[in-house]
Amino acid sequence: MALHGGSWAAAAAERERRGEAYVLATVLSTAGSTPREAGAKMVITGEDSWASIGGGQLEFLVIQRARAMLAGGTTQQQVAGIPLGAEARQCCGGSVSVLFELIRPGEGDAVVFGAGHVARALVPMLAELAFRVHWIDNRAELLSASPPGVRAVHLADPLDALSTLPDGAEVLVLTHDHELxxxxxxxxxxxxRWRNVGLIGSRTKAERFRTRLARDGMPAALIDRLECPVGLATVPGKRPMAVAIAIAAGLLQRGSGADEGRDGALDWRQLRRLLEPATE
Incomplete structure (x- = not known):
């Protein structure tokens, strides 16, 4: 674990750029003798911290609480009063009130190969859900109406995009060409190096692809990482929008850490209501 100096604002901006969760800790108020004034801030991740709100045991306690928030992932904001003498054992003897803000920048990266009916329904949905969307196809005309914020990439051979894609992305293969x-x-x-690789298609297509991959020498452990059919099976319907909703729900459920059938799992009906403007 490392403590870095420098600007908290620059550290927060870099965490946003990387899509990395962090806690912004701000001294809201002070009473008596304290090491820093109200307004002092620091940025904390699971492994590092930047800037300072006073050092010593106070900072240790703040970092500890921030990392508990990051590990739990539920509470977005907390305010804590910390007496520097009794709790932090610092000679200042005053007290501080600290605001903890858990910030998770977006839902991560989603890569969509293909610009057919399902992809055209799915991409705006993912953008609305705060994914950083990379949309790749070999037909430029189908990418011309990409939503704001979506990185649309036209390539004669979409495989050329692989070296430019971010590690840990959700990758969805939805092209019009089975060979591609x-x-x-x-x-x-x-x-x-991805979070998941999902392929659109039937169970028959999935079996054919798995058989062919094995015949081409792909280890079974890698073949097992392919999700096909992709998306939540509990979402009914085969129309493009229904399939897009199933895929989006699957990505969100994986991001939430919830398993199907357990408390906290996403309900596709709730998701559909949430996305109603996108489904009209």
Missing amino acids: DYRLVRALLADF
């Missing part, structure tokens, strides 16, 4: 689907899946599994 296969080439993408094989390359993605061979260099598995």
